[in-house]
Amino acid sequence: MPRFAYHLFPYLSDNYGVLLHDPDSGATAAVDAGDGEAVLAALAEKGWNLTELWITHHHGDHTDGLAMVKEKTGCTVTGPKGKSASISGIDREVGEGDTFxxxxxxxxxxxxxxxxxxxxxxxxxxxxxxxxxxxxxxLGCGRVFEGDFAMMWESLSKLMKLPADTVIYSSHEYTLANAEFALSVDPDNAALKGRAEKFKAMRANDQPTVPSTMAEELETNPFLRASDPAIRSHLGMEGESDAAVFAEIRQRKDNF
Structure with a gap:
């Protein structure tokens, strides 16, 4: 059983933030802070005091509220080592293999x-x-802005090694568009069809499609299924590498 309590909250047009809270110690962390007011409102709603803020990357819809949240809460900010634009306010820089x-x-x-x-x-x-x-x-993956398709495939492959029952909290509500695209490259996937219908109903009731599980994504997310024979056949790429198939799927999504 999880020790911590989790609170997902929306902000901006389609972002999600997450709070995780330890009821024993009172420690609370937030993942990303694209909207400082939204983070503070979520904390007030739950009655939790923020102790840590974890930043995933430098884009403004994940960092624009960092200074406000840090000033109002005094939290410790953990974020990536500088490999892109600098992020002001990070107290602890971390990278691959680091733990805290x-x-x-x-x-x-x-x-x-x-x-x-x-x-x-x-x-x-x-x-x-x-x-x-x-x-x-x-049902999706991020658009490739600063890296390349091979790099993104390697990153997704790393996540695919997590245990199947891992709960995946992602940062955007893109699922209906992702489902429509997924069906275009994996049209005979019964599990995908089922998820797509479920998500339509959920969104009609304003329910979030986050989190999901790694098992669900491995079964239905085309960006993780570059080795799948049905997808390869549909794309006419039976003899290509997984990285090449992924690149084709990602480029098709970019133009979908």
Whole structure:
């Protein structure tokens, strides 16, 4: 059973932030701070006091509220080592293989470049939870801005090695568009069809499609399924490498 309580909250047009809270110590962390007012409102709603802020990458919809949140709460800010634009206010820079503790639980840092060069994800093995930022979404993956397709495939491949029951908290509500695209490259996937219908109903009721699990993504997310024979056949890429198939899928999504 997870030790921590989790609170997902929306901000801006389609972003999600997450709070995680240890009821024993009172320690609370937030993942990203694109909107400082939204983070502070979520904390007030739960009655939690922020002790840590974890930043996944430098884009403004993940960092614009950092200064406000730090000033109002006095939290310690953990973020990526400078490999892209600098992020002002980071107290602890971390990268691949680094670990730190939150309320006695180990937090592992995974570098997952592609969307940006400084992208990091946070994985808590004891909680079976990963915060994947803009690397892996429900039925999708991040657009490749600063890296290249091979780099992004390597990053996704790293996440695919997490246990199947890992809960995936991603940073955007892109799922309906992702589902429509996924069906265009994996049209005979019964599990995908089922998820797509479920998500339509959820969004009609304003329910979030985050989090998901790694098992669900491996079964239905085309960006993780470059080795799948049906997708390869559909694309006419039976003899290509997984990285090449992924690149084709990502480029098709970019133009979808």
């Amino acid at each position: 503790e939150f309320a006695g639980a180990e937090v592992q840092v995974l570098e997952t470049p592609g969307h940006t060069l400084d992208m990091i994800n946070f994985y808590l093995p004891s909680e079976k939870v990963a915060f994947t930022g803009d690397t892996l979404f429900t």
